[in-house]
Amino acid sequence: MLNSLIFDADGVLMDSMPCHADAWVHTFSEVGIDIVRQDIYDIEGSNHVGVIKLIFKKAGREADPEIIEKLRVRKRELFLKKKNIDPFDGMYNLLKKLKNDFHLAVVSGSDRPIVDSMINEFYPDIFEVTISGADVNNGKPDPEPYLKAMEILKVKKENCLVIENAPLGVDSAKNAGIYCVAVPTYVDAEKLKRADQIIQDHKQLIEFLSDIESPR
Template identity: 45%
Template sequence: MLKVLIFDMDGVLVDSMSYHTEAMQHIFDELGINMDKQDIYDKEGSKTVEIVSFLLEKEGIDPLDFDVDGLIKRYRTEFARILVLKSFREIDECLPILRERFMLSVVSGADRNIVHDVIGRLFDDIFDIVLSGEDVEKGKPAPDPFLKVAEMLDVGISECLVVENAPMGVEAANRAGMFCVGVPTYVSKESIMKADKLVDDHRMLKEFLLGLEHPEKEEVESLRLIHK
C-alpha cells in the first residue's frame, strides 16, 4: 500500500519558478551573457550548479574557466531579494489532510538554504523529510534523491508516489521505479508525458491526491514515530 508522497517544491508546492528565472536572468545580463529563460524551466529540478553549467556551455563558455560559485552566490542573493512567497491554494488545502494519511517528503534540486527557508516559512511541521540538491551527490534526472527518501523512511519503491512538474523530475521518478504524477505548471503536457498519471492543473492534482487509498492514521503515526 502507498505510504509516502514525495513532492517537488518549485511549481508543485510553491509558485516560484518565475523568481528563479528572473534572478538568473538578472545575473546573466549583468555579466553580458545570453540566456534563454525556457532553458531553466526545461532543466527545472536539476541542481543549480548543473543548470548554470548548462547555460554557460550553451554560450560556448567552459564552466571550469568561470567563477560558477560566485555566480550562484549572486543568484541566491538576487532570488532572496525578489522572491514573493506564494504557495498554491489547492496545496494549502490538501496538505494537512494528506499528512494524516501519508508520510510526506520534499525533494528539490534547489540549494539547501533556499529549500529549507521556503518550506519552513510556508509548510512548517508538514513534511517528514526535506531534501535539497546539496543533499545527494547525483540530483535529478538521476533517481538518487527519490531512492534516498525511500531508504531514509525504510519503505519500498512501490510504497512511494512522486508529484513532479518538469521533465527532469519525471525522468528521475521513472528511473527510481516510483509512480509519478505530472502537473504541467510551467511546461507543456507533452514534455512530461512519461509520468504515470497526468493532471491538467493543481485543482485536479488535489482531487487525485485526496482520492488515493491510504493506510490507517494510526499506522502513519507509528511510522512517523519510528523515523523521527
C-alpha cells in the same frame, strides 16, 4: 500499498519558478550569457550546479568550479532578496490532512537555504524529510535525490508516489523506479510524457490527491 508521497517544491508546492528564472536570467547576464525564463523552465529540477553547467554548455562555454560557486551564491542572493512567491491554493490544507495517513517528503533541486525558507514559511510541520539540491552529488535527472528520500523515509519504491512538474524531475523519479504524476505548471504537457500520469492543473491535482486511499 501506497504509504509515501514525495513532492517537488517549485512548481508543485509553490508558484515560485518565475522568481527563480528571473534570478537566473540576471545572474547569467552578469557573465555575458543571455537567456529567457523558458530556458530555465525547460531544465527545471536540476540543482544549481546542473543549471549552470547546462546553460554554459548551451552557450558554448565551460564552467569551472570557481565560477559555479560564484554564480550559485549570486543566484541565491538575488532570489532571497526579491522573493515574491505564493503556495498553490489548497495545497497546505490538503497536505495537513494527508500527513495523518502518509509519509510526506520534499525533493527539490534548489539550495538548502531557499528550500528551507519556502517550506518553513508556507508548509511548516508538514514534511518528515526535505532533500535539497545541495544534499546530493548528482541532481535530477539522476535518481539519487529520490533514492535518498526513500532511504531516509525507510520506504520502498513500490509504496511511493512522486508529484513533479519538470521534465528532469520526472526523469529522476522514473530513473528511481517510482510511479510519477506530473502537472505541467510551466512547460507543455508533451515534455512530461515519461510520467505515468499527467494531470492538467493544480485543481485536478488536489482532487487526485484527495481521492487517494488511506493505507491506515
